[in-house]
Amino acid sequence: MDTQLLETTARQMVQPGRGLLASDDSSTKRFDAVGLENSEEARRLFRQALLTSSKVPDVLSGVILFEETFKEKMDNGQLIPEFLASKNILPGIKLDQGLVDLPGFPGEKVVAGLDALPKRAAEFSALGARFAKWRAVISIGDGIPTEECIGSNTYILARYARICQDNGIVPIVEPEVNLEGTHSSERCEEVTAHVYDLLFQTMRAFRVHLPGAVLKTAMVVPGKSGEEKMNPDVVAERTVRVMAEHIPAELGGVVFLSGGQTTRQAFINLNRIEQRAINSLPFGVTFSYLRALQDSSLTYWAQHVGDVEGTHAVLNDLLAKASAARQGTLDEESIPHMEETHQSGHHEVWEY
Numbered sequence: 648m649d650t651q652l653l654e655t656t657a658r659q660m661v662q663p664g665r666g667l668l669a670s671d672d673s674s675t676k677r678f679d680a681v682g683l684e685n686s687e688e689a690r691r692l693f694r695q696a697l698l699t700s701s702k703v704p705d706v707l708s709g710v711i712l713f714e715e716t717f718k719e720k721m722d723n724g725q726l727i728p729e730f731l732a733s734k735n736i737l738p739g740i741k742l743d744q745g746l747v748d749l750p751g752f753p754g755e756k757v758v759a760g761l762d763a764l765p766k767r768a769a770e771f772s773a774l775g776a777r778f779a780k781w782r783a784v785i786s787i788g789d790g791i792p793t794e795e796c797i798g799s800n801t802y803i804l805a806r807y808a809r810i811c812q813d814n815g816i817v818p819i820v821e822p823e824v825n826l827e828g829t830h831s832s833e834r835c836e837e838v839t840a841h842v843y844d845l846l847f848q849t850m851r852a853f854r855v856h857l858p859g860a861v862l863k864t865a866m867v868v869p870g871k872s873g874e875e876k877m878n879p880d881v882v883a884e885r886t887v888r889v890m891a892e893h894i895p896a897e898l899g900g901v902v903f904l905s906g907g908q909t910t911r912q913a914f915i916n917l918n919r920i921e922q923r924a925i926n927s928l929p930f931g932v933t934f935s936y937l938r939a940l941q942d943s944s945l946t947y948w949a950q951h952v953g954d955v956e957g958t959h960a961v962l963n964d965l966l967a968k969a970s971a972a973r974q975g976t977l978d979e980e981s982i983p984h985m986e987e988t989h990q991s992g993h994h995e996v997w998e999y
Contacts, residue, residue, distance in 0.1 A: 648812050653859025656777050656817045657899025659737060660861055661931030664970050665708040667902055669937035670694060671741035671780060672713060677941070681949035691719050693948055697941070698730065700959040706966040709737035711780050711819075711935070717771065728775040739778040739819070740771045742807070746784055755796040758783045758803050768814040778817035780863065781807045785822055787830040787838055787870065797822075797845055805849040808860055818855075819902065819935070821863035822846055826907030828870035836867045836885045843893035861900045863935055866916055871907060879912075883919035891927055901928075902935035910965070911982050913939040914972045921975035933973050940965050 660667065678685040683693075694716055697703075710731055717740055721730050728738035744760030758781065760767075768779070783800035785792045800822060808818035822842050824835060850857065867885035869875035890901060903920075905913035917934055924932050944962045951957050971977040 648856065649815055650856050650859055652815060653812055653817050653856060654899065656737065657859050657861050658931070660708050660778060660817065661900030661902065661933045662708055663931070664974050665706055666933035666969060666973055667739070667935035668697075668703075668707050668710045668940055669780075669904070669935050670697070670713065670716060670941070671711040671739075672937065677945055681946055683945075683949050683952070687715065687719075690715070692953075693945065694719070694727070695721055696948065696955045696958045697944060697962055698727070699955070700962045700966070702963040702966040704734040704736060706970045707736050708933075709739050709778060711739040711741060711778075713741055717774065717776070726775075732775060737777040738775055739780060740776040741782075742767055742771070742779045742811070743781040743783075746782075749796055749799060752791075752793055752796055754786060754788060754791055755793060756784050756786075757796070757799050761803050761806060764807060764810050765814075768810050768816060772814040772816050776816055778819060778861070779811050780819040780821060782821040782823060782863075784825055785838065785842055786825045787828045787834060792838060792842075797842055801842070801846040801849045804846060805853040805855060808850055808855040809853045812856055812859055817859055817861060817899065819861045819863045820846065820850070821904070823863075823904060823906065824865050826865065826868060826871050829873035830870040831873065831875050832867055832869040832881055832885055835869065836889050839864070839867055840889050840893045843889065847893075847895055847898075857895055857897050858899050860898065861902060862894065862898060863902045863904055865904055865906065866908075866920065868908070868916075877908075877912060877916075879915050879919045882916045883923050886916075886920050887923040887927060890924070890932070894930070896929040898930050900931040900933070902933050905934070905936040905939035908939070910939045910942065911984065914968055914977060914982055915979050917969075918972040918975055918977040918979060921973060925975060934969055936969065940969065 719727050731738045743758050746756040747759045749755045749757045804820045811818035824839050866882050947961045948958050
């Protein structure tokens with residue numbers, strides 16, 4: 648294990664003013680939701696439009712790619728991971744193989760893909776992957792999460808992390824505490840703290856090199872269907888507190904997912920978190936957003952297929968705001984409100 652390389656990569660992922668673009672979904676549902684042709688070539692053209700935006704090299708430290716994307720080429724014949732590396736952007740890969748039911752535990756899931764992981768990690772390392780992502784989901788509800796669900800998922804995450812590091816890949820471990828539900832932010836903080844405690848205890852047990860690993864996590868927010876409304880100052884207070892008290896100081900860094908939040912919420916909450924975190928956390932904290940950086944860009948592309956310049960303008964604005972939020976300097980009044988549509992799934996439209 649090359650611990651120096653792992654640590655250098657982890658620090659690069661969470662450096663000030665920069666963050667990750669999560670582009671590790673198949674895009675199938677998103678393309679269907681906006682009425683786009685849903686072919687591999689159509690998806691490639693949209694991804695190429697995103698990655699050639701002028702602000703991408705300045706704001707993105709890395710991009711998490713889906714397996715399909717990792718093996719695709721730009722128009723000039725350059726493989727997408729090679730193109731990213733040429734821009735000093737780390738190419739990453741989603742290595743988990745989705746969620747399956749945890750037998751005997753209704754409403755709870757466990758991650759699939761551990762058996763095939765050693766072979767896949769070696770394959771993508773050889774193809775140039777510098778980091779990887781593995782997502783588990785912890786749901787809050789009546790009688791859940793159970794200790795068995797948390798224990799099963801943290802065990803798998805720890806095993807995954809060690810296998811990645813043995814192949815020269817920085818592991819992003821993602822035990823997502825789900826936004827869906829009616830729970831309070833207090834309950835979310837309680838569950839998040841317990842998940843962190845067990846996760847890092849297990850990672851240490853499996854001899855994961857923590858300075859060469861990154862945590863991807865949800866912010867501490869109330870359940871989407873509950874009575875408590877999301878308050879960015881409460882989100883920031885609870886999120887920073889649980890990180891300060893339950894994440895080891897030597898960890899390589901933390902990145903936040905935007906899942907379930909609107910773009911506005913994801914940016915403002917990050918901004919408030921960064922304002923508190925700058926003097927209280929020993930590790931870098933940044934974004935790893937999919938919906939918050941892609942939805943408006945995809946909507947524009949669907950309405951103006953082939954308009955690369957216009958798509959760049961939309962994404963550049965989002966990237967500038969994400970970078971400012973990463974530094975706690977975002978002008979929150981500059982963020983427009985969104986309209987939401989519900990076609991074949993939730994899709995958000997940022998109106999300019």
